[in-house]
Amino acid sequence: MNWKNKAFILKPDPLSFMKMTPSEYRYFFLALIIISVAFQGCNNQNEKSADKPITIQNFEIDTLKVFTSFETHDIAQPSDVKILKNGHIAIADYGQQTISILKKDGSLIHSFGRQGRGPGEFLNIRDILTIGEHISVYDSHQNRLVVFNYSGELLRSESFSSASMNKETTLINDSLYVIGIEGVSGSLLQVQNFKSDSVFNFGTPKAEKEQGLDLKKSKRQLKAGKVPNFFKNKVILNSDGTHIYAFFEALSELQKYDLHGNLLWSRMIDLPNNKQIFEDIVESAKENTNARSIPVLNYIADFLIIEDNMFILTARPSGGSQYIVKLNKQGEIVAEYSMPENATYGYDIDINPEDNTAYFTSWSAGIVYKGILPE
Structure with missing residues (x-):
């Protein structure tokens, strides 16, 4: 029998199945059995792959060195670093409100910007955001995005809505942006x-929005070993242009959304320093006698997306080291890189996937580090 010519089973005629001969029935059900067995085998293989535990690789970064400092290029308080598409390195100087562009060898190409309210000036550089071949600088105090080309020429300014004032913000593309509205x-x-x-809200907050910060209540919660409600909705945001990622700073939870606001998955991220950081914060709250202050619980310093992977720069516990943690696209940890203990606190990070070169800003020390992530 020429099975390829037996197209009757694909016809839309609802009675075609009833018109089969006994011989055709046998071939039909034999094909169903073969397909069913093959499908079940694929399912079993997928389940085995999904259930297979991921082996986390552990590395030490032993190549860390100073890339630039105040003494070399007058960068006083480096707060943010971004690798541009042309391979140059953009560094934000919080202290002087400038952007410096450096080559890979650390030599300075040029700097632009200054403190002020005029065109191309900043009051509070919060982030460097790169879309295409532009450098977009988020000034949180003026609540605007200032866009430059790679030569430092001012192209335009975009004003954020009043709702985003001093909120966590990131770009999706050159038209859309997302902010954390904290409940x-x-x-x-x-x-x-x-x-x-046009705006739309999405995402379920972890706690109801509180009107103002009740320091006494929050400190009591922290002393009791609980995460204060005031901290639960604080997130660090990022986007790869097709999805939105939100990391809950005080809960160590990562969520992924599509651009319609649908939650695709949520995962608790067990970072290597989490336990020690939480214990440090609880102890600090118990020792803090200032009624007008409270220790801030934050498990990470920075979070970025590079190709199919995500990277987290952890916070640093007392007497410990910071880590760079690599996650796959499902949010599973696949590698942990420990920083040298003598390195000063890193605030921001960017990584070149072509050669695994990582750059770290140390705002308090006035240093930008450079190192290679081992494989």
Whole structure:
């Protein structure tokens, strides 16, 4: 029998199945059995792959060195670092409100910007955001995005909505951005558009939005070993242009959303320093006698997406080291890189996937480090 010519089983005629001959029935059900067995085998293989535990690789970064400092290029307080598409390195100087562009060898190409309210000036550089071949600088005090080309020429400024003032913000593309609204209107996040007034809220907050910070209540919760509600909705945001990622700073939880605001997955991230950091913060709250202050619980310093992987720069516990933690696209830890103990605290990180070169800013020491992530 020429099975390829037996197209009757694909016809839309609802009675075609009833018109089969006994011989055709046998071939039909034999094919069903073969397909069913093959499908079950694929399912079993997928389940085995999904259940297979991931072996976390552990490395030490032993190549860390000073890339630039105040003494070399007058960069006083490096707060943010970004690798540009042309391979140059952009560094934000919080102390002087400038952006410096360096080559891979550490030589300075040029600097631009200064403190002020005028065009191309900044009051508070919070982030360098790169979309395409532009450098976008987020000034959180003026609540605007200032866009430059790689030569430092001012191209345009975009104003954020008033709702984003001093909020965690990241770009999705050159038109859309997302902010953390921390439970306002019962939502966690909000997508806004530079070119229209359209907005939409999404995401379920971990706690109800509190009106102001009740320091006494929050400190009591922290002393009791609980995460204060005030901290639960604080997130660090990032986007790869097709998805939105939110890391809960005080809960060590990572969520992934599509651009319609649908939650795709949520995963607790067991970072190597979490236990010690929480114990340090609880102890600090117990020792803190200042009624107007509270220790801030934050498990990470920075979070970025590079190709199919995510990287987290952990916070640093007392007497310990910081880590760079690599995650796959499902949010599973695949590698942990320990920083040298003598390195000063790292605030921001970027990584070149072509050669695994990582750059770290140390705001307090006035240093930008450079090192290779081993494989």
